[in-house]
């Protein structure tokens with residue numbers, strides 16, 4: 001018995017020693033290579049696998065962006081972005097007589113491609129997107145009062161397109177509506193929303209999920225691209241398959257009635273400078289989604305999705321994702337079990353979280 005205890009103590013000491021040595025070496029590396037950008041670069045030359053999936057996803061996304069331009073699609077990101085830019089030009093104060101000279105030709109071309117698709121394969125594209133694009137382009141040519149050969153040529157080309165989607169009024173407008181929601185109400189909602197991990201074993205109505213999605217899609221996104229998808233699973237077997245993938249739901253995955261995989265679409269960008277936007281945009285939508293769920297009597301919890309190769313491979317296979325698709329997070333959704341507990345989760349103090357007018361050295 002004494003011998004066994006001695007052996008256990010020896011093993012524990014060895015484990016502690018290995019852990020401490022690993023931590024010391026790790027720290028030495030971080031102190032050294034984290035001290036300058038050049039050394040950081042050197043570190044990643046040798047440790048290239050760390051961000052390889054992300055790098056490959058960004059490149060694949062950019063490749064797909066250009067490839068997709070000539071493909072039929074439900075929604076056309078390049079058209080969305082440019083129509084959004086036109087809208088910003090239309091609302092500019094003061095508005096210039098001639099604007100968007102550098103991208104109006106390509107915008108009309110994007111619209112032309114979309115119109116060809118709509119004629120060839122009716123209903124294959126979102127009608128609302130086509131109406132918006134058509135209405136904004138019409139408004140653009142109406143308010144461009146100056147003359148410029150590029151704009152004049154684009155106008156003629158636009159007018160020659162023999163496809164006019166029905167429906168109007170999707171153009172910039174004066175926003176006069178003020179909120180009926182009081183500060184107290186939104187604060188109460190924020191206090192009410194907690195990460196809930198224990199749910200009643202009953203299905204979540206799809207109408208409610210769709211209602212929450214209608215709120216989610218109103219969240220702001222860079223250039224109004226909406227570069228994400230909410231992949232919702234409510235079939236119990238599929239929920240289990242998906243909920244078992246992340247580490248973060250261990251211990252409660254089995255009781256999740258509905259799970260959402262929020263996927264960012266890197267094919268929405270031609271430039272690596274925007275690679276972060278999927279995370280920002282999808283997260284803003286996810287927050288709106290969760291607040292909306294609360295108002296519908298539902299609860300939720302975010303589940304972390306780490307950039308960890310074995311998990312990424314499994315998720316990619318399970319959902320049939322493209323290399324350029326990045327999982328941003330998972331969200332468990334359901335009716336809260338009235339007996340289930342939630343952590344208190346103390347928030348940081350206001351003074352820690354925000355500051356006003358602090359510049360360097362102040």
Ligand SMILES: Cc1cc2nc3c(=O)[nH]c(=O)nc-3n(C[C@H](O)[C@H](O)[C@H](O)COP(=O)(O)O)c2cc1C
Nearest residue numbers: 193194195197247248249301302303304305329345
């Ligand atoms: C990006 C992100 C990842 C999270 N990952 C997990 C997770 O893997 N498992 C889990 O149970 N909760 C997870 N959560 C929930 C947090 O633990 C929770 O939001 C936090 O403790 C604050 O609690 P509250 O949401 O109730 O205010 C995550 C939340 C976020 C925003």
